[in-house]
Amino acid sequence: QVQLVESGGGLVQAGGSLRLSCAASGRTFSRYAMGWFRQAPGKEREFVAAIDWSGRSTNYADSVKGRFTISRDNTKNTVYLQMNSLKPEDTAVYYCAANPSTGSLTKRLNVYDFWGQGTQVTVSS
Secondary structure, three states: OEEEEEEOOEEEEOOOOEEEEEEEEEOOHHHOEEEEEEEOOOOOOEEEEEEOOOOOOEEEOOOOOOOEEEEEEOOOOEEEEEEOOOOHHHOEEEEEEEEOOOOOOOOOHHHOOEEOOOEEEEEEO
16 A cells, blocks of 8 residues: 655746645555646546656656656655646646556556545646
């Protein structure tokens, strides 16, 4: 079992930045690829970014490419999402998730076994 806790969400003006963190406990963090997803009101949960176990490979949704950066620190059992140039359409609850396939960068929600409770990000125009 892996427990995930997100933090760092909040209210920010358009063009601003936020850094989300996801702290993991339980089984060995470095055995998991990690992903960030988001869900806006009335919409389905969607892929944002993924990172492999080593941190050397990443994948991004087209909508955030060039603005968001995913990273991880296996010594701290934490994955991050640096969000720059935020837009109102980035407003959503952001979730981190753990994928037992260590090298996977998949966008598919159903292969992620463990999920955090989410953190709200609101971008005002």
